[in-house]
Amino acid sequence: MFKLIGICLISIACMAQNDSMIVQKIYRTALNNGKSYENLRSLCKDIGNRLSGSSAAKMAVEWAKIKMENCGLDSVYLEKVMVPHWERGTTERAWLRTNTGNLIPLHILALGGSVSTNGTLDAKVIQFNRLNDLKKANPSDVEGKIVFINEPMNESYISTLNAYGEAYPVRGSGASEAGKKGAIAVIIRSLGTSISDFPHTGTMHYEDSIRKIPAAAVSTKDAEIISQFINKQAINIVMELNCKWFDPVVSYNVIGELKGSKYPEKIITVGGHLDSWDTGEGAHDDGAGCMHALEALRILKVIGYTPLHTLRVVFFMNEENGNMGGKTYAEIAKKNNETHIAAIESDLGGFTPRGFSYSCNKKNEKFSQLFLQTLKPYQLHIFEKGEIGVDTRPLSDFFPDIELYSFIPDSQRYFDIHHNPNDVFENINKRELELGCAAVGSLLYFIDKNK
């Protein structure tokens, strides 16, 4: 018995040592011979931003297919997705007008999905410090006015993602809540953690049967200015947006595979989203996530690792304003009777890795401990139940036993650049991006090896 325990312990130690060696190879390849930084530069600079339905999104699909083919995967293909098509248009401007008639230009971006102003709006402004205050407002105070919601993100949270989650309804429902009270437009304080001139866009939705009113975000710096004025005098905002909805168009998820050697029918997905908002270059959101996923597969191939399961990299289309890529992927997987055992998503930026969150139905203690222990020298410390990405979540509707993981990078800088003109390649740090690729690659290896 004693001998048996001894053999067992030696065997576990060998396994852990082997894991450590493979993880070291993954990190060394990412840091010394990585392709993610140059690939991301090309995506950002040769294609640029790429909102669903745009010609840039179409080019990005072609680009991504070629990049995957160049990685020597076993197969690369496109998966048809019908995506919504909204365009910002050519005119997007606003001014604060003081009671003495001075005009102060404001930095705004229409929220994604907003209707146009149909010409120029010029109306009195009513300010609410919280979305909840708007909900309680007397309609007679709001009717015919432009609602300004000046709700800041809560700085107290250690993870800015929690602050974003809390502030999200301001952007998502602000227009409908203001519309219910008879407002003619809504302007929200951008969902950003720093005081800057850059407005942040992002998706919003209209409730059925509520009148659709135009919605825009103003930069946090301008929000402070509007607030200063409005606390002392009545002001107007003059604004014009000519954004527009078009018919849905055909687009694609871009998919590449390394075939499993032992369980080819069991699929592990790793992905990010290829579409981006139509400002900046979608560098962190989510060019970085796509690079993490592709580089993870490329590295495993380069170091000569033979996957047991089929590893599938997916660049999802349309995460930002519809999630048709994620939904379609899950539906087709079900329709094709595929078996999906796990998925990793990276959609929180290309910053220094801190760990992963997961949402599993099974108990997973041993796996977690082995992973954390092996990755500790790589300064990966978080592995906990938590939020899951938008693109992979639909898989759990059809595959209830699937394990879903989400990459957690450091979050402190994300909401300086999220959905705004600052999300450009220049704000990507090469080492941070490469460490993210290695972290995602390591988890992919661990899942393949141990599940």
Add this chain to the structure above:
Amino acid sequence: MFKLIGICLISIACMAQNDSMIVQKIYRTALNNGKSYENLRSLCKDIGNRLSGSSAAKMAVEWAKIKMENCGLDSVYLEKVMVPHWERGTTERAWLRTNTGNLIPLHILALGGSVSTNGTLDAKVIQFNRLNDLKKANPSDVEGKIVFINEPMNESYISTLNAYGEAYPVRGSGASEAGKKGAIAVIIRSLGTSISDFPHTGTMHYEDSIRKIPAAAVSTKDAEIISQFINKQAINIVMELNCKWFDPVVSYNVIGELKGSKYPEKIITVGGHLDSWDTGEGAHDDGAGCMHALEALRILKVIGYTPLHTLRVVFFMNEENGNMGGKTYAEIAKKNNETHIAAIESDLGGFTPRGFSYSCNKKNEKFSQLFLQTLKPYQLHIFEKGEIGVDTRPLSDFFPDIELYSFIPDSQRYFDIHHNPNDVFENINKRELELGCAAVGSLLYFIDKNK
């Protein structure tokens, strides 16, 4: 007995709960009502860079004293330090000359402490890929030439500080090693992790009895260019530096105290260094460290915490090129028969906190676990034996039982900006800086409370 254990457990639980509450207050104050960001802006923009002996360093001392006084500390004073005085001068330029006579301008910075070129040097170049290769070189191959050491930082390390430690001798001893072989000047590849146009300066030293030759760092991008040329043809470098040494001057450590309520004679120091290199604004190195230290004391005062020991914030002078501030501080402490029980230093930048390293003579397991457990919700995961800062290390010469701690922020971006023109306030993230203040403040509280 059972009852006693019960009471004991309740007491430990209460203590931990109290710690958690105070740490939460520290973090909330740093994030919601912090002063560090605005103070650092002022130091960077109103004073700028501040090499020991410069008029800016003199102004920085005045500035720091006023800032400390405004924090309402019990006492603020200056401690006289004699510091070396080296100036870059007005001329600093270099070109690569090809064998067809084309001149390619190079981005260079003289290394701190270098002698001048005494006019223009124009000489053939010999390249070494490692400092060790230079050490083994035949002097006849080197005599009369300009030595170019093209040793890159090792990208494989997860912490860039390890790569810096390994590459440090290239900058520190490159000139003496080249001088030994008869070279007339040395140019090193900058100690930086990214490929950029910005050269990185930093201190170097000459060995006694070796002829002193001029030394400069070239940007990593230019190092690649030089290397490309030299691998195909003989090239010259033309260079001119008129940097100069002056007599030592009087300067100061700036010190502020909160008096201990129970052990006023026992001192806990927390500090960073006020001087910086004469390029950029010394924002991360080490304006951020000074802000961490001062804000830690300010926050403890603001939240109404009464320290048991005397807490002393020190802005050290001359860390960069002489460490006279750190040495003098330790010597005067000994001379005054002070009792120093611990010191925390922050000199690794103002990035997202990861934890602390320490060098203690005593076993410290319980303290470490309590700290890590309490700080885990704040994403602080590292608390381990390791490197200690330059300014606080001399204390251990006189106080062998002192516990020394060093703040560990995320290191990935540090060597993009370290000692180069990029180390400016614009590259400081407000939340990252504030989280650093809270982390340092929390450790300061923990030491005061539990030691």
